[in-house]
Amino acid sequence: xxxxxxxxxxxxxxxxxxxxxxxxxxxxxxxxxxxxxxxxxxxxxxxxxxxxxxxxxxxxxxxxxxxxxxxxxxxxxxxxxxxxxxxxxxxxxxxxxxxxxxxxxxxxxxxxxxxxxxxxxxxxxxxxxxxxxxxxxxxxxxxxxxxxxxxxxxxxxxxxxxxxxxxxxxxxxxxxxxxxxxxxxxxxxxxxxxxxxxxxxxxxxxxxxxxxxxxxxxxxxxxxxxxxxxxxxxxxxxxxxxxxxxxxxxxxxxxxxxxxxxxxxxxxxxxxxxxxxxxxxxxxxxxxxxxxxxxxxxxxxxxxxxxxxxxxxxxxxxxxxxxxxxxxxxxxxxxxxxxxxxxx
Numbered sequence: 207x208x209x210x211x212x213x214x215x216x217x218x219x220x221x222x223x224x225x226x227x228x229x230x231x232x233x234x235x236x237x238x239x240x241x242x243x244x245x246x247x248x249x250x251x252x253x254x255x256x257x258x259x260x261x262x263x264x265x266x267x268x269x270x271x272x273x274x275x276x277x278x279x280x281x282x283x284x285x286x287x288x289x290x291x292x293x294x295x296x297x298x299x300x301x302x303x304x305x306x307x308x309x310x311x312x313x314x315x316x317x318x319x320x321x322x323x324x325x326x327x328x329x330x331x332x333x334x335x336x337x338x339x340x341x342x343x344x345x346x347x348x349x350x351x352x353x354x355x356x357x358x359x360x361x362x363x364x365x366x367x368x369x370x371x372x373x374x375x376x377x378x379x380x381x382x383x384x385x386x387x388x389x390x391x392x393x394x395x396x397x398x399x400x401x402x403x404x405x406x407x408x409x410x411x412x413x414x415x416x417x418x419x420x421x422x423x424x425x426x427x428x429x430x431x432x433x434x435x436x437x438x439x440x441x442x443x444x445x446x447x448x449x450x451x452x453x454x455x456x457x458x459x460x461x462x463x464x465x466x467x468x469x470x471x472x473x474x475x476x477x478x479x480x481x482x483x484x485x486x487x488x489x490x491x492x493x494x495x496x497x498x499x500x501x502x503x504x505x506x507x508x509x510x511x512x513x514x515x516x517x518x519x520x521x522x523x524x525x526x527x528x529x530x531x532x533x534x535x536x537x538x539x540x541x542x543x544x545x546x547x548x549x550x
C-alpha cells in the first residue's frame with residue numbers, strides 16, 4: 207500500500223510501514239530538527255512533503271491508501287496541562303487532518319487511517335473527547351477499531367499507547383485488532399528482543415530486558431546476575447515504603463526526584479516510558495548510575511543503529527536526539543500493525 211506520514215517526527219511510522227512492505231508517498235513535519243533526521247534516515251528524495259499541516263490543501267496531497275498520524279499529545283497526556291482534545295491548540299490538529307479528508311472526493315480518500323496517541327485519550331474529559339474523535343471519523347465515512355498496546359511486548363520499555371484504525375466504508379479493508387501475544391522463544395543468537403510473526407502478531411518479550419546482540423538492545427538494560435548475593439541500591443520513591451530496590455541492569459527514571467506522588471521510578475530489567483528529556487539511567491556493574499546514551503534510547507524505540515547513525519552524522523545534538531526518541535512511536539509496534547493491513 208501507499209501511505210502518507212503526517213506529524214512524521216523522525217519516521218517511526220515510516221520505518222515500521224516500510225518494513226511491512228508499504229511505500230511512503232508523502233510526509234509532513236514542522237520541526238526543523240526532526241525534518242533533518244527524517245531526511246537523513248529515509249529515502250525521500252523527490253517524495254512530496256510539507257512542513258505545516260495547517261497550510262496543506264487537499265488537492266496537493268498524493269493519492270494514498272493509508273494516512274498515518276500520531277497527532278500532538280501535549281494537551282492530552284497526563285504529563286501535560288490536559289486542556290483536552292478539542293480545546294488544546296496542538297491536539298486539535300486532529301481536526302485539521304479530518305478537514306483535509308472532508309475536502310477530498312470519496313474515491314480519493316485513504317482506505318485506512320492509522321492513528322496513535324497516549325492512553326489518556328481514552329479517559330480525558332471523562333471519555334467525551336474520545337467519543338468526539340469517533341463521531342468525527344464516523345461523519346467522514348470511517349468505521350473504527352482500537353487497541354492499547356504496550357511496547358514491552360517487543361522491546362524492553364513499558365510504553366502504552368492507543369492505536370486507532372479507521373476503515374473507509376465501502377472499501378474491502380482487513381480488520382487489524384486484536385494483535386495477539388504469542389510469547390515465542392527466540393533463538394540465542396537472535397539480535398532483537400522478541401519476534402514479530404508473519405501474521406502481524408506480537409511475538410512477546412519472553413525474557414524482558416535480555417540482550418541478544420550489541421546491535422540490538424543496550425547491554426546495560428538487561429543484566430541478570432546468577433548465584434551469590436546480587437548488588438543492589440535503594441532509590442528514593444514516592445511509595446509507603448519510601449524507596450525501591452534497583453539491581454544491576456535496572457533502569458532508574460529521575461525526571462522528578464523530589465516528587466511526593468510519583469511511582470515507578472525503577473524499572474526492573476525494563477525501562478519505564480521514555481520522555482523527551484534525558485532522565486533515564488541504569489545501574490552499572492560497579493554500582494554507578496549513568497544516563498542512557500542517545501543510541502540506547504533510539505534502540506528502546508526499535509530503531510536500528512544505522513538510522514541513529516544517519517541522524518547523528520546529520521549534525522543533530524544529543525539533546526535533540528533524546529527528544530526525538532521520546533517523541534517517536536515504537537517501530538516494531540507499527541510493523542506489527544502494518545503487517546495486518548491490506549486491501550482485499
